[in-house]
Each structure stands twice: as C-alpha cells, then as structure tokens.
Amino acid sequence: MVPIPTTLKGRDLLRIADFQGDDIGLIIEHADRLKARQRERIEHRVLEDRTLALVFEKPSTRTRVSFGVGMGQLGGTALNLPTSGLHLGGSESVRDTAMVLSRYVDGIVFRTHDHATLEELAAHAEIPVVNGLTDLHHPCQALADLMTIKERFGSLDSVHVSFLGDGNNNVCHSLIEACAALGMSLVVGSPSGYEPAASVRDSAAATASLTGATIGYVDNPRDAATGADVLYTDVWTSMGKESEAVQRRADFALFGLDDAIIQQASDRAIVMHCLPAHPGEEITESVLYGDRSAVWDQAENRLHAQKALLTLIIR
Numbered sequence: 001m002v003p004i005p006t007t008l009k010g011r012d013l014l015r016i017a018d019f020q021g022d023d024i025g026l027i028i029e030h031a032d033r034l035k036a037r038q039r040e041r042i043e044h045r046v047l048e049d050r051t052l053a054l055v056f057e058k059p060s061t062r063t064r065v066s067f068g069v070g071m072g073q074l075g076g077t078a079l080n081l082p083t084s085g086l087h088l089g090g091s092e093s094v095r096d097t098a099m100v101l102s103r104y105v106d107g108i109v110f111r112t113h114d115h116a117t118l119e120e121l122a123a124h125a126e127i128p129v130v131n132g133l134t135d136l137h138h139p140c141q142a143l144a145d146l147m148t149i150k151e152r153f154g155s156l157d158s159v160h161v162s163f164l165g166d167g168n169n170n171v172c173h174s175l176i177e178a179c180a181a182l183g184m185s186l187v188v189g190s191p192s193g194y195e196p197a198a199s200v201r202d203s204a205a206a207t208a209s210l211t212g213a214t215i216g217y218v219d220n221p222r223d224a225a226t227g228a229d230v231l232y233t234d235v236w237t238s239m240g241k242e243s244e245a246v247q248r249r250a251d252f253a254l255f256g257l258d259d260a261i262i263q264q265a266s267d268r269a270i271v272m273h274c275l276p277a278h279p280g281e282e283i284t285e286s287v288l289y290g291d292r293s294a295v296w297d298q299a300e301n302r303l304h305a306q307k308a309l310l311t312l313i314i315r
C-alpha cells in the first residue's frame with residue numbers, strides 16, 4: 001500500500017467547494033486503489049481502533065450502509081445513530097452533541113435537512129465532520145460520481161456531463177461544484193423555477209474561472225441532453241418536499257430520461273442516477289436497467305470513495 005498522504009488529515013467535507021480539484025483527484029486515486037484491494041480481498045485495515053458516528057435525521061440505504069461497511073473493511077467501527085434515538089433535536093443542542101461526540105469518536109457523518117445545522121455541528125466538533133446529505137449538498141455522492149465517470153471513460157478530460165431535472169437539489173449542487181473543481185463541462189437542464197441555488201452557481205462560476213470548467217444552465221431538456229457523455233438525473237421530489245410531489249410531477253414531465261432523450265446524447269453516453277430511483281418518473285425502467293446505465297457501479301463506488309475519504313481525513 002502506498003503511504004497515505006496527510007494533506008487532508010483533520011479536514012471536514014461539508015460541500016465539494018471545501019476541497020480543491022487536486023484534493024478530489026487524490027481521493028479518487030486512493031478510492032481506485034482501495035477498490036482494487038477490496039476486489040482482491042487484500043487487507044487494508046488502516047483505521048483500526050477508530051470509530052465513526054453515523055448521525056442520520058433522514059432515511060438512507062447507500063450512505064448508511066456504505067459508510068458502515070467501509071469503516072469495518074478499514075478495521076474500524078461505525079455507530080449507527082438515527083437522531084430519533086439521540087437527544088439531538090430534542091433536549092440537547094447541536095453544539096453539546098458535537099462536543100460530546102468529539103470525546104468518543106474519531107469522525108462524524110451527519111445527514112440532516114438544514115445545511116446550517118451541519119455547519120453548526122462542524123464548528124463545534126473537534127474531529128472531522130462529513131456531510132452525509134443536507135437539503136443543499138451531497139458531496140459524498142459527487143465523489144462517487146466522479147470516480148464512476150473516470151472509470152467509464154478512463155479520464156475526466158473531455159467528458160461532457162448533463163444533469164436533467166431538479167437543478168435546485170443537493171445532488172445537482174454537488175455535481176456542479178465537482179465539475180467546476182475538476183475543470184469539466186456540465187450543462188444543467190431544469191424547468192424555470194427549479195434552477196440551482198444562486199450560492200452554488202456563484203461559487204461554481206468563481207471556481208470555473210480558475211479551472212477552465214464550463215458550467216451552463218438551460219431550461220430545455222433536449223438542449224441539455226445534446227452531445228452528453230453522461231446523462232444524470234435524480235428524483236423530482238427530494239426528501240422533505242413530499243407535499244410538492246404532484247406539482248413537481250407536472251413541472252418536470254418533459255425532463256425524464258427515456259430512450260428518446262438518449263438519442264440526443266453522444267454515442268458513448270452513459271446514464272447516472274444517485275438512487276433511490278422512481279422508474280416511470282425521472283427515469284424509465286428500460287433506461288435504468290439498460291445497457292447504458294452506470295447506476296449500479298455508481299452505487300458501489302460510494303463505498304470505495306468514502307473509504308478513501310475517511311482514510312485521508314481521520315487522524
């Protein structure tokens with residue numbers, strides 16, 4: 001095993017913009033190595049005696065399981081802590097929870113609604129804090145997404161990514177920041193009223209001016225899909241927005257990934273989705289389970305990318 005770089009030790013990952021392109025490149029390279037070792041069943045217990053707290057305020061399959069399993073493969077322990085079983089949010093403050101957990105564990109993964117709550121936890125924790133998804137950002141998803149794109153195309157250079165659907169959600173926001181950091185080409189196609197948050201667009205524009213990334217925004221799904229090497233989508237109704245589901249189904253009706261829209265993409269196009277998917281809404285069953293789908297590799301890569309992240313940031 002190559003020595004583990006120490007440049008990211010102790011760092012938080014609250015949003016992709018917290019890291020430079022080089023940091024993300026390092027995580028992906030390390031993830032590739034860890035994936036190979038896991039596939040070959042070569043031991044890599046580099047976090048022995050370390051403990052990770054998984055504090056989840058919303059449901060999760062991939063994030064919860066991949067962090068839990070990953071920590072075990074690294075020789076450490078993960079504590080599954082739904083907030084319903086903690087004092088957090090009830091009789092104990094975010095600040096006190098952060099201070100107490102810092103005395104017991106070596107890192108915290110926090111999934112919560114309000115991004116400001118995550119920032120508050122990180123401000124008071126003395127150990128690395130990782131965003132396991134907030135309403136604004138899902139950086140761990142973006143790490144696995146970039147790893148998957150690189151795996152499929154051999155490089156991130158000259159890959160044109162298109163995101164279709166709800167531009168104003170966590171997965172799209174992190175994808176925008178990731179493509180900006182890595183100097184990639186991305187177009188977001190979303191209906192009027194569902195554009196990415198201005199804070200994310202501004203931050204990505206500033207990053208893109210340094211990295212040479214091109215990030216565009218359109219409201220026509222065909223324009224968004226034209227020439228895409230990666231066609232990416234996510235649910236139209238994210239967790240916490242359930243009361244808007246009927247309206248959203250109508251507003252996004254033209255933005256689904258189906259066989260017709262794939263015809264607009266490049267010959268080598270792959271399809272990505274962070275999951276969970278709702279076949280028949282944002283993606284058809286034939287596309288989700290079809291030849292172009294990279295969705296299951298993408299889900300697997302959550303494990304490898306997060307193991308790499310933990311290895312690099314936990315002291």
Ligand code: CP
Nearest residue numbers: 060061062063274275
């Ligand atoms: N993609 C993702 O984060 O899935 P979970 O909600 O199952 O963790």
Ligand code: NVA
Nearest residue numbers: 169171234238239275
């Ligand atoms: N945008 C989705 C992502 C789920 C992983 C949500 O927040 O529900």
